[in-house]
């Protein structure tokens with residue numbers, strides 16, 4: 125039996141989506157972290173990655189100013205910190221200090237990565253479009269770093285790493301060990 129879905133939360137029906145942490149910097153070089161579930165690859169050549177950020181977020185202002193950001197893919201075991209970064213604003217607190225994440229310099233841009241992540245996209249802002257109540261920020265990926273031991277031929281080994289997925293509300297899930305390879 126089908127029932128009517130909730131239009132206010134239409135995007136919940138597309139979940140789970142991986143909850144990534146995006147690092148960005150203010151003009152003085154202080155790093156902020158925002159949790160993002162609305163993100164997607166857009167183009168292979170050039171390599172472009174898109175994130176949807178509401179203009180009211182502090183990170184939106186920072187990325188608009190510095191024109192760069194890092195997409196950090198984090199494991200499920202750090203989901204409490206992922207949730208924290210998605211429920212507090214860098215306008216009020218220093219999320220790096222509160223989460224005790226380890227920042228490491230990126231190779232091609234000024235914004236650092238979160239070392240606890242298992243993959244990192246260093247992005248330069250390619251374009252920004254306001255679409256509805258969010259801005260779609262597209263980053264050109266300038267450099268990628270991955271944790272060697274969790275990928276086999278660039279495919280994530282789900283026995284070695286459990287990514288963090290957001291299912292809506294205050295809830296998260298992760299992958300099982302199931303893997304079909306054809």
Ligand SMILES: Cc1cc2nc3c(=O)[nH]c(=O)nc-3n(C[C@H](O)[C@H](O)[C@H](O)COP(=O)(O)O)c2cc1C
Pocket residue numbers: 143156157158159160161162163176177178180181182183184206207209210211212213214215290
């Ligand atoms: C799991 C999760 C996913 C989120 N995804 C997004 C998103 O895709 N886009 C967005 O604008 N905000 C998203 N948010 C909300 C921001 O992360 C949140 O408002 C954050 O406090 C903004 O931080 P800032 O003000 O320091 O930029 C998400 C929050 C959570 C908990």
